[in-house]
Amino acid sequence: xxxxxxxxxxxxxxxxxxxxxxxxxxxxxxxxxxxxxxxxxxxxxxxxxxxxxxxxxxxxxxxxxxxxxxxxxxxxxxxxxxxxxxxxxxxxxxxxxxxxxxxxxxxxxxxxxxxxxxxxxxxxxxxxxxxxxxxxxxxxxxxxxxxxxxxxxxxxxxxxxxxxxxxxxxxxxxxxxxxxxxxxxxxxxxxxxxxxxxxx
Amino acid sequence: xxxxxxxxxxxxxxxxxxxxxxxxxxxxxxxxxxxxxxxxxxxxxxxxxxxxxxxxxxxxxxxxxxxxxxxxxxxxxxxxxxxxxxxxxxxxxxxxxxxxxxxxxxxxxxxxxxxxxxxxxxxxxxxxxxxxxxxxxxxxxxxxxxxxxxxxxxxxxxxxxxxxxxxxxxxxxxxxxxxxxxxxxxxxxxxxxxxxxxxxxxxxxxxxxxxxxxxxxxxxxxxxxxxxxxxxxxxxxxxxxxxxxxxxxxxxxxxxxxxxxxxxxxxxxxxxxxxxxxxxxxxxxxxxxxxxxxxxxxxxxxxxxxxxxxxxxxxxxxxxxxxxxxxxxxxxxxxxxxxxxxxxxxxxxxxxxxxxxxxxxxxxxxxxxxxxxxxxxxxxxxxxxxxxxxxxxxxxxxxxxxxxxxxxxxxxxxxxxxxxxxxxxxxxxxxxxxxxxxxxxxxxxxxxxxxxxxxxxxxxxxxxxxxxxxxxxx
Numbered sequence: 001x002x003x004x005x006x007x008x009x010x011x012x013x014x015x016x017x018x019x020x021x022x023x024x025x026x027x028x029x030x031x032x033x034x035x036x037x038x039x040x041x042x043x044x045x046x047x048x049x050x051x052x053x054x055x056x057x058x059x060x061x062x063x064x065x066x067x068x069x070x071x072x073x074x075x076x077x078x079x080x081x082x083x084x085x086x087x088x089x090x091x092x093x094x095x096x097x098x099x100x101x102x103x104x105x106x107x108x109x110x111x112x113x114x115x116x117x118x119x120x121x122x123x124x125x126x127x128x129x130x131x132x133x134x135x136x137x138x139x140x141x142x143x144x145x146x147x148x149x150x151x152x153x154x155x156x157x158x159x160x161x162x163x164x165x166x167x168x169x170x171x172x173x174x175x176x177x178x179x180x181x182x183x184x185x186x187x188x189x190x191x192x193x194x195x196x197x198x199x200x
Numbered sequence: 201x202x203x204x205x206x207x208x209x210x211x212x213x214x215x216x217x218x219x220x221x222x223x224x225x226x227x228x229x230x231x232x233x234x235x236x237x238x239x240x241x242x243x244x245x246x247x248x249x250x251x252x253x254x255x256x257x258x259x260x261x262x263x264x265x266x267x268x269x270x271x272x273x274x275x276x277x278x279x280x281x282x283x284x285x286x287x288x289x290x291x292x293x294x295x296x297x298x299x300x301x302x303x304x305x306x307x308x309x310x311x312x313x314x315x316x317x318x319x320x321x322x323x324x325x326x327x328x329x330x331x332x333x334x335x336x337x338x339x340x341x342x343x344x345x346x347x348x349x350x351x352x353x354x355x356x357x358x359x360x361x362x363x364x365x366x367x368x369x370x371x372x373x374x375x376x377x378x379x380x381x382x383x384x385x386x387x388x389x390x391x392x393x394x395x396x397x398x399x400x401x402x403x404x405x406x407x408x409x410x411x412x413x414x415x416x417x418x419x420x421x422x423x424x425x426x427x428x429x430x431x432x433x434x435x436x437x438x439x440x441x442x443x444x445x446x447x448x449x450x451x452x453x454x455x456x457x458x459x460x461x462x463x464x465x466x467x468x469x470x471x472x473x474x475x476x477x478x479x480x481x482x483x484x485x486x487x488x489x490x491x492x493x494x495x496x497x498x499x500x501x502x503x504x505x506x507x508x509x510x511x512x513x514x515x516x517x518x519x520x521x522x523x524x525x526x527x528x529x530x531x532x533x534x535x536x537x538x539x540x541x542x543x544x545x546x547x548x549x550x551x552x553x554x555x556x557x558x559x560x561x562x563x564x565x566x567x568x569x570x571x572x573x574x575x576x577x578x579x580x581x582x583x584x585x586x587x588x589x590x591x592x593x594x595x596x597x598x599x600x601x602x603x604x605x606x607x608x609x610x611x612x613x614x615x616x617x618x619x620x621x622x623x624x625x626x627x628x629x630x631x632x633x634x635x636x637x638x639x640x641x642x643x644x645x646x647x648x649x650x651x652x653x654x655x656x657x658x659x660x661x662x663x664x665x666x667x668x669x670x671x672x673x674x
Contacts, residue, residue, distance in 0.1 A: 019518040020394055020494050024632040029611040033265060033279035035239035035286050047634050052620060075518065077395040080428060080494070082611075083330040084237065085346035106364070106398055106430050107330060111346035113571060126362075153630060165362060167222025178348070179248070182356040185217065185225065189358055192216045192227055199229050199257075199452040 004116050009097055009144040011028025012069035012152070014061055021074055022081035023108065028084030029082075037179040042088050049151045059172075062094075066138045068180045070097045073130055079103075088115045096145055098150070102127045114178065118153050120144065120162045129158070148175060155164045203469035205227040205366050206435050207401050210341045214324045216358055224362040229323035231258040231353045232309045232528050233296070235265055235287040236613070237328030239352035242290040254357045255295040256452075259318060262287055263287045268576050268603035271301055280614065286373070294354075307579020307605045310334040310422065310547035311671040314414070314443075314580050317450035321463040325619060328427045331547045331629065336433035337417035338440055339466045341401070343431040352401035357486055360644045363474040364430040365399055368405035368468075378555065378663040381416035382549060382627065382646035384408065386488035386498045387481060394496035398428030398475065403468060408482035409434060414443040415553040422548045423629050426495040436468045487662050490631045490644040492522040497631075501649060501661050505532045525633055526641050527621070534643075534659045541624035542654040543574045543636070544647055545603075546610040549627035550578025552585050554647040560596045561651035561665055567599035568657030574616055575600050576608040600654070612637045625653040 025118065031043040048060045056063045072091065078101040080089065088111045091099065098118040112119045122130070130153060133140045143152040146169065152159040181190075204212070216225040233241075238260070241480070242374040245252065251256065259542035265280045275281035284301060291298035298311060299305045306312070310331050313319045320334040323341035326332060328350040335342035345359065352359055373382055389396070402424050409420065417434050424432030441460060444450065453459055499505065505523070507530045508515040515530060521531065544550075544558050555577065567573055575595055583605055586592050592602050609616040610628035620622040620639025629649050631642035644655070648662040 017517070020496075022494065022630075022632045024611075024630070024635050026258065027231050028634055028638070029613045030262075030638075032613060033277070035283055037240050041399070049636055052639060077398070077428070080394055080398075081330065081425075081630060083328060083344040084348055085240075085348060086326075088346070103398070103426055105395070107344055107346060110361075110633075111348065114348035138375060142467055144431050161419060165222060167219055167360075174503065178360050179244075179306065179352055179355050182225065182352060182358055182360065185358075186356070189227070190358060193357075196213065196227070199320065 003175045004102045006097070006116060006118060006146050006172040008146070009070060010140060011071055012131070012139060013071040013073045013100070013134050014067045014069055015131050016072060018075040018082055019075035020077045023079055023087035024081055026079070026087040027084065028074055028123055032084060032086055036104065037089050039093065040090035041095070044090040044094045067134070070095060071142060071144070072096045073127070073134065075101065076103040076124065078104050082106040083107045085111045085115070088112050088117055092117050097149060102126070102129070113172070116172060118144065118146065118172065122151055122160050124162050125162060126158060135149045143161055203472045205435065205468040205472040205474060206339065206403055206466055207341065207366050210322055210324065210473070211363060214341070219416050223362045225358050226324060227255065227358055228326050228353050230313070230318055232313055232325065232326045232327035232332070233258055233260045233350065234309050234327070234329065235262045235283045236313045237292065237347050237352055239283060239286045239466050241328070241354055242349045244351040245354060248355070248674050250355055252294040252296065257357060258296045258607050259313065260287060260291050260296050260307060261309045261312060264607045264611065266301055266606045266614055266634050267614050268606050268608050271604045281479055284542045294544070304580050305470050305580065308547045308550060308607055309548055310418070311578030313581060314338065314418065317444070317447040320444070320450065320453070321440060324396055326359060327668045331422050333424045333429065333431040334418050334422040334547055336421040336424070336431050337414060339433055339436035339438040339463070341431065344425060344542050352442070362656070366476040367397055367400040367402045367429070367476045367478070368401055369404050369634065369655050370479045371404070371407040371408040371482050372479065373408055375440070375482045375485065378487055378648060378666050379485050380646040380648060381419045383485055383488045385420045386487045386490070386495065386644065389423065389427045389495050391480070392427055392478070392499040394426060394494045397424065400429050402429045402431055403430040404434050406478040406631055410437060410651070413553060414439060415551040418551065419548055423495065426629055463533050487646060488533060489649060489659065490642070491526065491528055492519070493525055493631055493633050494522070495629065495631060495644060497522065498644065500513070501645070501659065502535055504544065505530055514658070520543065535661060537659045539571065539625050539643070539653050539658060540622040541572050541574070543609040543624055543626040543628060545574065545576030545578060546628035547578065547607070548629040549647050550576065550582065552582050554627065555582070555586050555591055555637045556589070557647040559591045559653040561597040561648060561662065562600065562617065562655055563594050563654045565598055569652055570657045571654050573600050573654050574603060575618070576603045577605045579605050611635060612640070618642070625659065
């Protein structure tokens, strides 16, 4: 089934300058009882976004109208912990299309790529500079060009080439689907089973 | 022939096709599913109009979202009930074996799959749960996946996966008394941090690892995800083979002896090259406890909270935020700090040996009056064994109530929540903010450390309760 294609993205950013943001913070376990993929954005960062009383926490960045945009910029080791794909669904459903950090947890990275959310690794120094710039000027814009694999802070011209698996890049650019690809290999899989499968 | 690590041997033997500049198409021998991360995958199959490709290679359980009391009654929470019912529906529709609620083999997927003989050396295992790394204890490649990948495996029995780098972690020497496998893995994570093994698959080895039981090895591999590793594995040996021999059956295995001959070859070659190698001295490890909000923020139970993040001179805002959440200060000692809850259970420490270790300490003593304890077996089979070994009686005599199996307070999807601001000494695997309920404060520890906290009502050193070498299972 074709998926949404990833184009060039020019946007402002939302800063989240904390390290080791785990998927329990992105979407707490008590919101995982749903059986569809929709609607998780409402509970994105739920326990940071709302106070215990249920009121909005004005100190949290998502509740600060100054900061908007399609890119979430977060401290290192983003997305650690639970494998819940709901974390990616929540970030995507909220409206983000890319997450920028200096380091991502493996499963979060895979889940993002499987849902059209682009995880971009940039050097620690540039991350710090970007976070400081956004804090100072929330209108700071970035340009993400997946084809060229470049991430650019438009105002300063700071630009880095980011890494992505060439297969995954192709999938994102063309909106291709992994399962369609694997289904096209059924004969190979059946061959493998007849010669090598260890358990029935 | 080029020397290979154990990980290479198993991985390479499961590659159906290598994609140039891309991931490998990896064949999956066993697929474990549960109610929380599978419904959207089944929806995907339905939308595509395709069946489950190899339903016999998938097993299912309900564990994350179930109550640990009155399991014979309908689940009170409607969303949870619906999710568990969806799993039953999907398993019956697609022909998948389900060990659901009230099945005598029900329990946490990472506890029941080894008990029921599904987890074997040399195979590939995935599950939509990060603690799938547990099964590496048998010398299998086992790792957690997201729901899109669950759908991929249901549809094709394969997964697209880039091959991770390889790390070797050796732990050599003799453990001090009162130090368990939970302390070993917490110590390693505290040394290398919560992202220290990201991008790697880890092989654990060394005399302190090979001396461990299968249950204890599962605890080590279980928490390899907490240092970011894709998974962890241990080469199978006589301990592994004895465990497998004692199982009542191994589904899908035709001939045990010929399998055994193959399993005996599952070792890294002596000159195999790892991308990173680390070695730790077992004698330096003390009973551990966490003080912050990720598993890397751990220390010896008698130590003081560090003044800053690991290996940096200045305390970062994330470090301060974490201690503020816990209500702690840099430099503070935790011994003697009052606690409110104790949880023993989870896929990390919910096996029979864990409950024996806990029982060893509480036997003849009483639960502290300020402590609420949640004693949750990892499976129905563990529960039955606790009854037959007289453990439940010991727990009851000491003032503890034993619950029914499930993931329970490890992630608090059900009612087993720790209230805001309360301290819980927990044998589970994550001390993230709100993990055990909104505002809860988790202190991860071994069953022995949890047991002494439960009877003293405060953070205590289990070694002080062991005047002589008592029989704590490692």
